[in-house]
Amino acid sequence: MSTAGKAQIPFVDLKAQYQSIKAEVLPAVTKVLDDCNFILGQQVKDFEQAFARYCGVDHAVGVANGTEAIHLALRALGVGPGDEVITVTNSFIATALAIHECGARSVLVDCEADSYNIDPILVEKAITKRTKAIIPVHLYGQPANMQAIMDIAKRHRLFVVEDACQGHGAYYGDKRVGSFGDAACFSFYPGKNLGGYGDGGMVVCRDKAIADKLELLRGYGSVKKYEHKEKGYNCRLDTVQAAILLAKLPHLDDWNTRRFKAAQTYATRIADITQVKGPKVVNNALPAGRVPHVFHLYVVQVPRRQDLIQAFTQENIQCGIHYPIPIHLQEAYRDLGYKRGDFPVAEAAADRILSLPMFPELSVDQIARVTGVIADVYGRQPVATRRAG
Ligand SMILES: Cc1ncc(COP(=O)(O)O)c(C=O)c1O
Known part of the structure; x- marks a missing residue:
């Protein structure tokens, strides 16, 4: 049967949203182009500060995408070869790819039937001597059971890295997701609740030492131009994307x-x-x-x-x-x-x-x-x- 004449209902209507904020986004992009401040421009700093405040934490480090946000967060916490990281099997593949990228092993567990989120009882059962971190995913935009996860992490001295790539702005109790774990990771892929017009990502955290390490890792491991303290990556949030996201955040x-x-x-x-x-x-x-x-x-x-x-x-x-x-x-x-x-x-x-x-x-x-x-x-x-x- 033909669909001719039937108006399409898109899965996500990026055009409708762009039309509603065009007058705010275009000057923000033009400013970056006029200033030619393309790499780690002022808008990256401004967006990091605004997004950290929004999440209720002190620090945020803009990175290239959500996958790299998780990868660098794990690295900054010292997760590496020989370590195990527990996460949920019904996530986007990127959660596991990021674990693999830092040389650790993904230990997968099942989800709860009602929330589709990681089942804390199964997390506890999956802990071994090698376990270093847990990655709860706030799947579909609903926070995972952070109280249970944080209790388990505390008892077993494990790191928690929230995969908040689908959860921008969701509240769990009186705090937003992103403010519970040792670090939390966001994607600004265009279709996300807060999406750029290209790839982008962010790690937020409460600890300045972790934020400093993340800044080092995203910028070739250098503290000062051409002096490299670590083997880092080229993995920065683009200034054009930061300007767009800064304009979109108030909405x-x-x-x-x-x-x-x-x-x-x-x-x-x-x-x-x-x-x-x-x-x-x-x-x-x-x-x-x-x-x-x-x-x-x-x-x-x-x-x-x-x-x-x-x-x-x-x-x-x-x-x-x-x-x-x-x-x-x-x-x-x-x-x-x-x-x-x-x-x-x-x-x-x-x-x-x-x-x-x-x-x-x-x-x-x-x-x-x-x-x-x-x-x-x-x-x-x-x-x-x-x-x-
Ligand atoms: C749950 C989850 N984790 C990680 C990612 C990876 O984010 P990105 O596509 O920005 O690398 C996504 C985004 O697609 C996601 O939905």
Whole structure:
């Protein structure tokens, strides 16, 4: 069937957002070009300070992308060959790649069924003499169980590096993600809740010594031009990206609130489609304005997923799967020795999850169209009938 005439509902509408802030972004970019201050210009410093303050920590170091943020954070904490780092199997591959990049071994564990986040009970069971760090991932924009993770880390004297690449601005209790671990890592990939117009990343931390080490590592290991204290990297946040991100940061809380409201609208409109399991906000007792799940992705679980994907395609609606193959079943990680069946919660979810369109500008009409297609595929069951049954 043709999609002709049906307006596309994109998965993420970067154009809509750009139009709404063009007047702020363009002068910021022009200033960098006029000043020709391309490498570690003033805007990088300004954005680092603004983002550190936003996260509720003292230090931030801008780097080239989120993967390198995790890699350099682990290096700055002294993680290296022979060490094990525990993380969750249902993350984006970059979490494991960063561990591998510093010579350590990824020890994977399963997720919790409701939050899709790392299961703290399994983390504790996976600890060995070689364990050096834990990387909880705030997957889809919902904070991991940081209280349990920090308790475990304290008891076993382990570092915690938050992978906050999907969690910009989310609150856990009265603090934002990024302020719990020894370091926390963000990606500013264009589709993120705070995204640049190219690659970018950031490590935030409370300890100045770690921040100093990160600055050294991102800049060829040099303290002074042409004097190299360490074997570092060329891994800096670009000044143009920093200027764009600085212009976008004041909008982030509003965008996150709009994502949260869109998620509530989705939840209402799929409530009577009993075959569809919506996302669960596990930590929602927060004062108004503090968003406990920033819905980087709105992920549902469905049976017969391919039927729904096909129906969306016919209606010109984009969707995605995050992620179809857990890390332990990726060919690239065959060497870790895991097999199907090792992490049943993540494996079962991988076969059923589907990410629906989600962005701050998503309208109620667009959500109605998306959920209308879902209802056509699975049918609605009146709530009263279900209760009676
Ligand atoms: C959970 C997670 N970790 C790490 C990354 C890596 O970030 P980047 O793509 O900026 O390297 C991403 C981003 O895609 C991510 O979603």
